[in-house]
Amino acid sequence: MESPHASSAEKPSPRNANPSSPSPSPSSRLWRxxxxxxxxxxxxxxxxxxxxxFSAASEGRNHATSxxxxxxxxxxxxxxxxxxxxxxxxxxxxxxxKLTLKQELYCGKLLSSYKDMVAVVSDLVKAxxxxxxxxxxxxxxSLIQFSDTSGDMSDPGDGGGIPVFTHFSISEFENLVQxxxxxxxxxxxxxxxxxxxLLSINEKEVIGEQIDVSSWQTELYLGEFDxxxxxxxxxxxSFLPLPSRLKDRNSNDNFIGRSCHQRSSEILQVYxxxxxxxxxxxxxxxxxxxxxxEEEIQVKLS
Amino acid sequence: MEAMxxxxxxxxxxxxxxxxxxxxxxxxxxxxFVNASSIIDRLEVLRDTKxxxxxxxxxxxxxxxxxxxxxxxxxxxCSMKMTMKEFHxxxxxxxxxxxxxxxxxxxxxxxxxxxxLRIGIWPSLTECVDHLQTIHEMHxxxxxxxxxxxxxxxxxCSGIDIGVLRQLLVDQPNISxxxxxxxFDIVFAEEIS
Numbered sequence: 001m002e003s004p005h006a007s008s009a010e011k012p013s014p015r016n017a018n019p020s021s022p023s024p025s026p027s028s029r030l031w032r033x034x035x036x037x038x039x040x041x042x043x044x045x046x047x048x049x050x051x052x053x054f055s056a057a058s059e060g061r062n063h064a065t066s067x068x069x070x071x072x073x074x075x076x077x078x079x080x081x082x083x084x085x086x087x088x089x090x091x092x093x094x095x096x097x098k099l100t101l102k103q104e105l106y107c108g109k110l111l112s113s114y115k116d117m118v119a120v121v122s123d124l125v126k127a128x129x130x131x132x133x134x135x136x137x138x139x140x141x142s143l144i145q146f147s148d149t150s151g152d153m154s155d156p157g158d159g160g161g162i163p164v165f166t167h168f169s170i171s172e173f174e175n176l177v178q179x180x181x182x183x184x185x186x187x188x189x190x191x192x193x194x195x196x197x198l199l200s201i202n203e204k205e206v207i208g209e210q211i212d213v214s215s216w217q218t219e220l221y222l223g224e225f226d227x228x229x230x231x232x233x234x235x236x237x238s239f240l241p242l243p244s245r246l247k248d249r250n251s252n253d254n255f256i257g258r259s260c261h262q263r264s265s266e267i268l269q270v271y272x273x274x275x276x277x278x279x280x281x282x283x284x285x286x287x288x289x290x291x292x293x294e295e296e297i298q299v300k301l302s
Numbered sequence: 303m304e305a306m307x308x309x310x311x312x313x314x315x316x317x318x319x320x321x322x323x324x325x326x327x328x329x330x331x332x333x334x335f336v337n338a339s340s341i342i343d344r345l346e347v348l349r350d351t352k353x354x355x356x357x358x359x360x361x362x363x364x365x366x367x368x369x370x371x372x373x374x375x376x377x378x379x380c381s382m383k384m385t386m387k388e389f390h391x392x393x394x395x396x397x398x399x400x401x402x403x404x405x406x407x408x409x410x411x412x413x414x415x416x417x418x419l420r421i422g423i424w425p426s427l428t429e430c431v432d433h434l435q436t437i438h439e440m441h442x443x444x445x446x447x448x449x450x451x452x453x454x455x456x457x458x459c460s461g462i463d464i465g466v467l468r469q470l471l472v473d474q475p476n477i478s479x480x481x482x483x484x485x486f487d488i489v490f491a492e493e494i495s
Contacts, residue, residue: 190360197356216356249362266347267355270367273344274357277370 031159034146035133045127047301053120060113067106068268074099114195118227121188128177132157186280189244194271247280310430314489320392331385338378339464382452393445396438403434423491433485444476
């Protein structure tokens with residue numbers, strides 16, 4: 001297993017022509033297998049994270065749909081033709097009470113799916129930041145160990161820019177992972193906006209007054225902003241969530257982000273469709289990146 | 303005669319297997335159709351900027367969402383076309399079975415009287431050939447109908463159009479399940495009793 005790696009390590013690499021890079025000394029020969037292990041590890045984490053995202057998002061969509069249905073049924077209750085049930089005392093009130101309870105239930109479930117999605121994106125970000133492989137302790141020591149956290153500022157952890165396997169250097173791996181992570185970050189931010197809106201339809205009905213609890217600038221659960229900050233979805237200055245935007249678009253300067261207190265079934269349908277459409281996620285491109293990676297690292301990830 | 307009858311029964315068994323496959327394709331096509339029509343249904347709501355609520359402040363959301371939905375619709379059309387190809391392969395296979403059946407009779411040295419003779423509960427050999435042809439034709443016409451339904455479905459169909467098309471797809475008016483069943487009852491009469 002070791003021999004092909006070792007032999008390829010000795011081949012002069014074009015990326016190694018940079019005179020400022022560390023010489024391809026014994027440490028570089030040792031760096032490579034460690035870096036390869038790490039890269040394989042991180043990409044398999046990315047793959048499983050991606051799958052977890054899609055299952056959490058689809059659960060979230062089911063809860064969101066049930067929530068919207070319960071809400072709309074409740075709203076249409078006064079005009080609903082109940083047939084023979086019409087004569088039952090307080091039937092409409094009782095039905096509405098039940099539906100309201102259901103809404104609360106689905107709100108909780110939706111929130112928990114959202115939490116799952118936040119956790120997945122955190123993991124993706126973590127993996128994307130752990131592509132590098134640093135030499136631990138002194139390079140001069142006889143025992144060389146590696147770590148994915150930098151101990152020494154002078155060590156960039158990229159093996160001097162040499163290819164980790166056959167073609168890609170660490171920074172090329174990082175560019176590809178960044179492309180994927182960005183899609184999920186943007187999608188998370190967009191879905192958060194929908195979650196904020198959907199959670200507020202319930203609160204409004206219960207409280208019955210127009211308090212702006214639905215503001216997208218409120219934490220949805222304790223510690224949410226810490227998570228968002230780690231993912232990079234929190235503004236550095238205001239410590240509030242960044243406005244949602246689409247891939248290849250700038251965020252809107254006039255981002256209102258304030259609930260417009262409209263709950264038409266059309267608007268709710270647009271929310272659900274937007275949730276379903278994953279507008280920021282290009283599944284074909286993701287599949288392409290993973291197949292490029294599988295070829296490069298010589299491991300079938302899925 | 304008996305050997306000949308066995309050969310026909312074998313052909314009818316193949317028909318039956320293909321018809322099971324037809325039923326699977328039918329339910330697949332229906333769910334693809336429902337999927338496509340629910341996208342078409344939504345398009346009108348998605349085209350109206352005032353339906354975007356809070357998402358209205360996300361730059362470019364309407365164009366992107368519509369684009370994604372059109373993409374999904376296109377994919378859905380593609381998968382329906384694939385299903386139609388499989389339907390077509392069944393029609394081709396029915397055609398071959400029917401042709402083989404009529405050659406079976408033409409090639410042999412069986413007299414016309416023998417061909418029309420009914421022995422016991424068995425149908426006559428001519429009937430066996432005719433029924434194969436009937437089943438083939440039903441499915442061929444139904445295939446042509448489905449093809450034109452699938453190609454009439456487009457993003458600017460109205461909800462009413464879609465409802466009618468869907469009903470036609472469900473009904474399969476060219477295939478009389480009753481008639482097919484009675485053909486099988488005759489051919490496999492001995493197995494039923």
